[in-house]
Amino acid sequence: MRPPSRSVVAVLQIVGTELLVILIGVCFATLLAVIVAALWLHGDAQSRGMDATVWIVLLILASFFGGFIGFAIVVVVYLVVRGNHPVGGAMPYGYVPYPVAPQAACPVCGGPMTWYPEYQRWYCPSCGQYR
Numbered sequence: 001m002r003p004p005s006r007s008v009v010a011v012l013q014i015v016g017t018e019l020l021v022i023l024i025g026v027c028f029a030t031l032l033a034v035i036v037a038a039l040w041l042h043g044d045a046q047s048r049g050m051d052a053t054v055w056i057v058l059l060i061l062a063s064f065f066g067g068f069i070g071f072a073i074v075v076v077v078y079l080v081v082r083g084n085h086p087v088g089g090a091m092p093y094g095y096v097p098y099p100v101a102p103q104a105a106c107p108v109c110g111g112p113m114t115w116y117p118e119y120q121r122w123y124c125p126s127c128g129q130y131r
């Protein structure tokens with residue numbers, strides 16, 4: 001290992017300073033994003049009847065330990081979870097938990113069949129069989 005020359009040290013010092021500035025900038029940007037997101041999340045979660053405090057604590061903790069990646073993960077998870085918590089706490093118009101199947105008649109006996117979403121199949125109670 002030969003010692004680094006003066007010019008290399010000088011470059012490292014310049015790059016180091018710039019990296020520090022960038023890092024501080026990223027930290028401030030993340031902090032700002034966390035504050036903005038926390039404010040938005042608070043209002044959004046409350047309008048959906050969700051526990052806003054839990055999400056804000058989660059957001060701050062994730063941002064603290066995971067940086068911007070942790071922050072992004074919590075925001076994405078929140079966006080996914082909030083899909084099940086529509087505004088007003090009620091199902092939005094046209095929202096259905098399962099694709100609603102229309103009434104269907106049994107091809108054998110002609111009787112009405114029941115749709116079982118968990119099996120993705122029709123069941124004919126008259127025949128006692130899946131169709």
Ligand SMILES: [Zn+2]
Nearest residue numbers: 106109124127
């Ligand atoms: Zn039938």
